Amino acid sequence: MRIKQVKALPDLTLKIEATDGSTGTFDISPYLNYEAFEALKDFSEFVKITNGGYFVEWECGADLSADTIEAKMTEFKESQSHRMC
DSSP states (O other): OOEEEEEEETTTEEEEEETTSOEEEEEOGGGTTSGGGGGGGSHHHHTOEEEOSSEEEETTSOEEEHHHHHHHOEEOOTTTOOOOO
16 A cells, blocks of 8 residues: 555544545554554654655654554545545
């Protein structure tokens, strides 16, 4: 999977749109107990995300691969899918 767009949401999930058109959400909360992700408990840090296409990375240095995101992403059904804003 290659990530086209990523948006940090207030519930500490990521809204993902892939280049193949699939969309979904990825819940970051299971990772927050790991030292590398602790800073992301603060929403002001969570929104400092960069899309690298094959990964996402935060300013604090935490990152996730597109493969990890794809494996654990909850895909939107067509009726749930909304354009990335």
